[in-house]
Amino acid sequence: xxxxxxxxxxxxxxxxxxxxxxxxxxxxxxxxxxxxxxxxxxxxxxxxxxxxxxxxxxxxxxxxxxxxxxxxxxxxxxxxxxxxxxxxxxxxxxxxxxxxxxxxxxxxxxxxxxxxxxxxxxxxxxxxxxxxxxxxxxxxxxxxxxxxxxxxxxxxxxxxx
Amino acid sequence: xxxxxxxxxxxxxxxxxxxxxxxxxxxxxxxxxxxxxxxxxxxxxxxxxxxxxxxxxxxxxxxxxxxxxxxxxxxxxxxxxxxxxxxxxxxxxxxxxxxxxxxxxxxxxxxxxxxxxxxxxxxxxxxxxxxxxxxxxxxxxxxxxxxxxxxxxxxxxxxxxxxxxxxxxxxxxxxxxxxxxxxxxxxxxxxxxxxxxxxxxxxxxxxxxxxxxxxxxxxxxxxxxxxxxxxxxxxxxxxxxxxxxxxxxxxxxxxxxxxxxxxxxx
Numbered sequence: 371x372x373x374x375x376x377x378x379x380x381x382x383x384x385x386x387x388x389x390x391x392x393x394x395x396x397x398x399x400x401x402x403x404x405x406x407x408x409x410x411x412x413x414x415x416x417x418x419x420x421x422x423x424x425x426x427x428x429x430x431x432x433x434x435x436x437x438x439x440x441x442x443x444x445x446x447x448x449x450x451x452x453x454x455x456x457x458x459x460x461x462x463x464x465x466x467x468x469x470x471x472x473x474x475x476x477x478x479x480x481x482x483x484x485x486x487x488x489x490x491x492x493x494x495x496x497x498x499x500x501x502x503x504x505x506x507x508x509x510x511x512x513x514x515x516x517x518x519x520x521x522x523x524x525x526x527x528x529x530x531x
Numbered sequence: 532x533x534x535x536x537x538x539x540x541x542x543x544x545x546x547x548x549x550x551x552x553x554x555x556x557x558x559x560x561x562x563x564x565x566x567x568x569x570x571x572x573x574x575x576x577x578x579x580x581x582x583x584x585x586x587x588x589x590x591x592x593x594x595x596x597x598x599x600x601x602x603x604x605x606x607x608x609x610x611x612x613x614x615x616x617x618x619x620x621x622x623x624x625x626x627x628x629x630x631x632x633x634x635x636x637x638x639x640x641x642x643x644x645x646x647x648x649x650x651x652x653x654x655x656x657x658x659x660x661x662x663x664x665x666x667x668x669x670x671x672x673x674x675x676x677x678x679x680x681x682x683x684x685x686x687x688x689x690x691x692x693x694x695x696x697x698x699x700x701x702x703x704x705x706x707x708x709x710x711x712x713x714x715x716x717x718x719x720x721x722x723x724x725x726x727x728x729x730x731x732x733x734x735x736x737x738x739x740x741x742x743x744x745x746x747x748x749x750x751x752x753x754x755x756x757x758x759x760x761x762x763x764x765x766x767x768x769x770x771x772x773x774x775x776x777x778x779x780x781x782x783x784x785x786x787x788x789x790x791x792x793x794x795x796x797x
Contacts, residue, residue, distance in 0.1 A: 412688055434641065434643040434645075435643060435644065436644060436645065439590065439714065440589070440590035440615075442589070442590075453688075455687070455688070458589075460588070460589060460590050460615040461615070461644060462615075462644040462645065462648075462670060463588075463614075463615045463616035463617075463644060463648070463670045463682055463683050463684055464614070464615045464616075464643075464644035464647075464683070464684035464685060464686055465589050465613065465614055465615045465684070465685045465686070466643075466644075466685075466686040467686065467687045467688060469688055527641070528641075530639070531639050531640065531641045531646070
């Protein structure tokens with residue numbers, strides 16, 4: 371499992387190595403963590419570009435959840451609140467809530483995930499994005515973790531169990 | 532069931548509710564409410580439900596999973612529950628056991644599907660020690676390679692639920708309402724229902740199973756028995772469960788959509 375994840379992480383790293391993409395930092399737990407994104411303790415990521423923030427779940431999360439077979443997402447034009455659930459994924463007999471790291475108005479939802487939920491496993495930071503949000507309180511991003519902090523968080527979480 | 536007081540010291544508290552014949556929709560509503568609104572830990576045991584009912588997972592598609600014409604003709608109720616997983620048909624011969632825990636309750640347990648499944652199987656290993664060839668096979672409880680217990684979970688920010696339906700016994704005719712699922716564990720090896728499942732009653736008396744399960748839970752939690760009246764029900768709060776019956780119209784529409792697809796109609 372670790373070897374497969376390392377290979378997957380390396381492939382992702384190569385795919386993401388172009389100048390326009392965030393830099394890659396690899397955690398010792400073999401999950402990919404990208405520089406330039408912000409992270410929540412519930413393992414969602416946020417990429418803030420201009421007036422829009424894109425949200426998804428991290429490589430660590432998708433690895434621990436297993437094969438995603440179904441994704442439940444909100445309607446566009448709805449809203450999300452920091453720390454509150456906005457959808458769910460189903461994997462390995464379990465539904466798992468997805469919580470929004472920030473508050474705001476939903477401007478776009480990744481409709482590809484209804485037909486291809488596995489994109490979350492294959493490409494958690496790119497094709498597996500879930501929603502795009504217009505942040506209502508940009509200062510909320512400051513309370514989220516950066517890549518180094520999140521990497522350490524994952525390592526400590528895995529080590530303590 | 533009394534547990535010696537010395538064994539309770541330091542164990543996390545868990546409320547135990549035991550039912551017999553509680554309708555499955557009511558059981559699922561109670562579970563969903565407790566998961567979403569209670570800060571306590573719970574164990575629910577329902578010794579059989581009343582009427583035969585089909586229960587699908589959250590993403591279940593009736594047309595793929597059910598023989599809809601037979602279901603509609605025989606008016607078998609169909610529920611879509613809030614947890615993941617597959618489709619079962621339950622009745623008075625099904626025993627249900629549910630654990631609802633805060634994520635810090637079980638030491639060293641990560642709140643993800645596989646660790647939770649592994650934890651639950653270790654509890655049932657105590658129940659079935661020396662009985663049959665019990666183990667967790669992919670996500671099912673089996674004796675050998677025959678399934679007798681199906682599992683499903685839901686994981687929220689701070690809690691998780693793991694519930695199991697055990698096939699104490701079953702009516703062969705009921706299995707005819709269920710199609711072979713497209714998504715099946717590898718060990719099933721395309722076996723039909725009757726070659727795949729087995730009856731728990733062939734391995735252990737019913738009351739022994741329930742008592743041993745409660746006893747096994749008592750080794751990890753300090754159990755406190757509660758009656759249903761102690762739980763504020765959905766109707767008394769603003770909580771609205773997502774678990775519900777599918778209507779005849781929904782089932783008929785699902786069947787019609789498949790027919791149109793097969794005929795190549797838009």
